[in-house]
Amino acid sequence: MTRNGRGLNVTKQEWIKYAALFLLAVAAFGVSWLALTNPRGASEAVSPVTVTPPSATPTATVTPTANATPSPKPKPKATAERLGIELPAEPVVLILGDSYTAGMGADPADQGWAYLVAGSLGYPTNIDGVPGTGFAWGGGEQDExxxxxxxxxxxxxxxxxxxxNILILQGGQNDAAITDPAEVKIATAxxxxxxxxxWPGIQVVVMGPSAPLPFAGDLSAANSAVRAGAAAAKAPxxxxxxxxxxxxxNSPEFNFDGAHPNTAGHAHIAEKFLKAWATLTD
Known part of the structure; x- marks a missing residue:
């Protein structure tokens, strides 16, 4: 390239070089423009992205959020009322019943269960036992x-x-003669x-029928009726x-006449009663 007074003289080779540079610049600009407007190309499909959640690690305790409603706790099952005896400062006892309370079958009669219980407890006690009677049965062949x-x-x-101030009612053996258990239940209550x-304030305990086998097998209905009557009156x-x-x-060794216990049988009843009494007064 030479310089003269009128401008620049460009040789043919230089024009070719300038033209090539211009074309390269245009091509570069076109590529850049396409990249900006369609970076993946018009025909390239965009693959969906699958997100895999992180694996949850179970924990032993779940802490609820502030807005969470806690699950209701199960209510405890209702339990039956426990009936018992609160011993007075000076207990005075009346034991009333049938031939068992009278000591029939024991030899002598004062070795009957009621006398043994009274002696063991040591409280002033009256014992009223009349054979052939009950809550609903008044005694005699015809309940007369x-x-x-x-x-x-x-x-x-x-x-x-x-x-x-304490009453122990024993019986039900003779009430087995009543054909309607509801009558026995009502009479007991x-x-x-x-x-x-x-006797206002007196506490009452009921002991149902008891007898050696096979007689005991005939007392199930009467026992249930007496128990229901005691429950209705809220008595232990x-x-x-x-x-x-x-x-x-054990019935053969405790049997006197098929309907009453012998002396050992009365001692057996007294022992069982005193164990039950201990749970009622605990």
């Missing part, structure tokens, strides 16, 4: 003697010299309520039948 327990309690309440009227019930005081194994 009117010696039901409530009647006898009413007579006992006429004596101002003896005021019991009414007897307990009557005692509470005669000692269930000799359910507890199995007399079994096929």
């Amino acid at each position: 003697l009117a010696q039901e327990y409530e009647v006898r309690l009413q007579a006992a309440a006429q004596d101002p010299s003896f005021v019991p 009414e007897t307990i309520e009557a005692a509470r009227r005669f 019930f000692i269930d000799a039948v359910k507890a199995g005081w007399f079994t096929g194994a």
Whole structure:
């Protein structure tokens, strides 16, 4: 290239070089423009992205968030009311029942279960046992003697010299002669309520029928009726039948006449009663 007064003189080779550079610049600009407007190209498909969540690690305790509603806790099952005896400062006891309370079968009669219990407890005690009677059965072949327990309690309440604050009612053997168990249940509940009227504040315990086998097998319905009556009056019930005081194994040695226990049988009843009494007064 030479310089003269009128401008620049460009040789042919230089024009070719400038033209090539220009074309390269144009091509570069075009590539850049395409990259900006379609970086993947018009025909290239965009593959979807799959997101794999992180594996959760289980924990032993789940902490709820502030807005979470806690699951309701299961309510505890209702339990039956525990009935018992709160011993007075000076217990005075009346034991009322049938021939078992009278000591029939024991030799002598004062070795009957009621006498043994009274001696073991050591409280002032009156024992009223009349053979052939019950809560609903008044005694006699035809239930004609009117010696039901409530009647006898009413007579006992006429004596101002003896005021019991604990009453033990034993029976049900003779009530098995009643064909309607509901009658026995009602009579049992009414007897307990009557005692509470005669001696306000008295505490009542009921001991159902008990007998050596096979007689015990005939007492199931009467036992259930007496137990239901005690429950209706909210009085503790000692269930000799359910507890199995007399079994096929021990009945022969405790049997007196097929319907009553002998002396050893009465001692057996007294022992079982005192164990049940301990749980009621605990």
